[in-house]
Amino acid sequence: MRIIAIPQHECSELLKRVSVGRLACSLDNQPYVVPVRFSYEPDCIYIFSTVGKKIKWMRQNPKVCLQADEIGNSSNWLSVIVTGTYLELSVPQYHTAQLEHARKQLAQCSEWWRIPLARTGDRSLVSSIETVFFRIDITSMSGLRAMYEAEETAQTVGGL
Amino acid sequence: MRIIAIPQHECSELLKRVSVGRLACSLDNQPYVVPVRFSYEPDCIYIFSTVGKKIKWMRQNPKVCLQADEIGNSSNWLSVIVTGTYLELSVPQYHTAQLEHARKQLAQCSEWWRIPLARTGDRSLVSSIETVFFRIDITSMSGLRAMYEAEETAQTVGGL
Numbered sequence: 001m002r003i004i005a006i007p008q009h010e011c012s013e014l015l016k017r018v019s020v021g022r023l024a025c026s027l028d029n030q031p032y033v034v035p036v037r038f039s040y041e042p043d044c045i046y047i048f049s050t051v052g053k054k055i056k057w058m059r060q061n062p063k064v065c066l067q068a069d070e071i072g073n074s075s076n077w078l079s080v081i082v083t084g085t086y087l088e089l090s091v092p093q094y095h096t097a098q099l100e101h102a103r104k105q106l107a108q109c110s111e112w113w114r115i116p117l118a119r120t121g122d123r124s125l126v127s128s129i130e131t132v133f134f135r136i137d138i139t140s141m142s143g144l145r146a147m148y149e150a151e152e153t154a155q156t157v158g159g160l
Numbered sequence: 161m162r163i164i165a166i167p168q169h170e171c172s173e174l175l176k177r178v179s180v181g182r183l184a185c186s187l188d189n190q191p192y193v194v195p196v197r198f199s200y201e202p203d204c205i206y207i208f209s210t211v212g213k214k215i216k217w218m219r220q221n222p223k224v225c226l227q228a229d230e231i232g233n234s235s236n237w238l239s240v241i242v243t244g245t246y247l248e249l250s251v252p253q254y255h256t257a258q259l260e261h262a263r264k265q266l267a268q269c270s271e272w273w274r275i276p277l278a279r280t281g282d283r284s285l286v287s288s289i290e291t292v293f294f295r296i297d298i299t300s301m302s303g304l305r306a307m308y309e310a311e312e313t314a315q316t317v318g319g320l
Contacts, residue, residue, distance in 0.1 A: 022227055024184035024191035031184035031191045033227045035239055067182055067193045079195055 001075040003146045011080045011143040014068060015040035021068035023047070025086070027057040038066070039105040044135050045082065046102045051130040055088075062086035064136055080143040084136040102133040161235040163306045171240045171303040174228060175200035181228035183207070185246070187217040198226070199265040204295050205242065206262045211290040215248075222246035224296055240303040244296040262293040 024033040034054055039046045045066060049055055058064060062085045069079040089099045184193040194214055199206045205226060209215055218224060222245045229239040249259045 020231065022182040022184075022193055024182075024186075024193035024225070026184075026186040026189050026191040029186050029189055029221050030223045030243065031186040031193075031225045032241070032243075033182055033184035033191075033193050033225050034241065035227065035229060035231075035237075037234075061189050063190045065184070065191045065193050067195065069195055071180065071195075074197075077195075081192070081194065083190065083192075 001146055001148060003144050006078070006080075006143040006145050008141060010078075010145075011082075011141045012040070012042065014070060014078055014080050014143065015045070015082070018068050018070060021066050023054065024065045024067070025054055025057045025061065026063065027061055032057060036066075037106075038068075039102075041105065044137050045084070046105045046133065046135055048102075048106050048131065048133050051132060055132055055134075058086040058134070059088070066136060075146055075148055078143065078145045080141065082136070082138050083140045084138045087135045087137055089133040089135055098135070099133055102135065106133070161306055161308055163304050166238070166240075166303040166305050168301060170238075170305075171242075171301045172200070172202065174230060174238055174240050174303065175205070175242070178228050178230060181226045183214065184225045184227070185214050185217045185221065186223065187221055192217060196226075197266075198228075199262075201265065204297050205244070206265045206293065206295055208262075208266050208291065208293050211292060215292060215294075218246040218294070219248070226296060235306055235308055238303065238305045240301065242296070242298050243300045244298045247295045247297055249293040249295055258295070259293055262295065266293070 019037055019039065021036055021038055022033050023036045023038075024031050026032065032054060036047050036049070064084055064086050066082045066084070067079065068082075069077060071077040089102050179197055179199065181196055181198055182193050183196045183198075184191050186192065192214060196207050196209070224244055224246050226242045226244070227239065228242075229237060231237040231239075249262050
C-alpha cells in the first residue's frame with residue numbers, strides 16, 4: 001500500500017460525489033468537529049444547520065476545516081481536506097440570490113432539512129427553531145489516496 | 161426521524177466498536193481535521209502517527225476533539241464527540257509501561273502501522289521516519305443518535 005497526493009480536480013470530484021463530511025471549527029483554540037451534510041460547487045460549500053454550538057463558534061471565529069472521504073478499507077481510501085471561511089447567508093445582503101442558490105443546491109441532498117430539525121422532540125416547535133444557511137469559501141484544498149501496490153503501477157498521479 | 165442524546169456508556173460502546181475517527185486540532189484558531197485510526201479505553205484514546213502537520217500543531221496546542229460515528233443512512237446513525245488533551249508518549253517518562261500499553265492496544269487494529277508509514281515511496285526510508293504514539297486524555301464525551309419514529313417508541317433513552 002502507498003499513500004499519494006491527488007490533484008485538485010480529483011479533490012473536487014470527491015466533494016461532488018459525497019454529501020457527508022466532518023466540519024471542524026475552533027474557539028479559544030479548542031477545536032470542535034461534527035458530521036455535516038453539504039453541497040459542493042467550485043470555490044465553496046453550502047451547509048444548512050440549526051443554530052447551536054458550531055454556528056455560535058463560527059460566528060466568533062470564521063476559520064473552518066472540512067474533511068470528506070470515501071473509505072473502502074484500510075488500504076483503499078481517498079480523503080480530502082478543505083480549509084475555508086464561514087459566511088452566514090441569512091444576513092440581508094444574501095437574502096435573495098445567494099440564499100435561493102444555497103437552498104437549491106442543498107435540496108439536491110434528499111432529506112437534508114430533516115437532520116437539523118429532528119433535534120426537537122416537539123413538532124409544534126419546528127417553526128420557532130432558528131436555522132441558517134451558510135457557505136464555506138474555500139481557501140485551500142488537498143487530498144490523499146491510499147492504494148494497493150498493484151493499482152499504484154497503473155496510476156500516473158505523482159507520489160509524495 | 162428524531163435525534164436524541166445518548167448516555168455515556170453508549171458513547172463508550174461506540175468508541176470500542178469503531179476504530180476510525182476524525183481528529184481535529186487547532187493552531188492560531190485555524191482548525192484542522194484528519195481521519196485517524198484509534199484504540200479506545202476508558203478515559204483515553206491511543207493513536208499512532210508519523211510526525212506531520214497534526215503532530216506539530218498538537219505539540220503547540222494540546223486541545224483536541226475526536227468524532228466517531230456509525231452511519232447507516234440519513235435517518236439511522238450514531239455520532240460521538242470527545243474533547244481532550246494531547247499527550248505524546250515518546251517523552252522519557254512514558255517510554256516503558258505507557259508506550260508498551262499503547263503499542264499493544266493499537267496492535268489490535270490490524271495494519272494500524274501501515275497507514276502512516278505508507279506515505280513514503282522509498283521503503284529504505286521507513287526506518288528514518290519519525291513516528292509517535294500519543295494519547296488523548298478525555299475531558300468530555302457526548303453522543304447523538306438518529307432513529308426512525310418506530311424505533312423511538314421502543315427506546316428508553318431520554319430525548320433532548
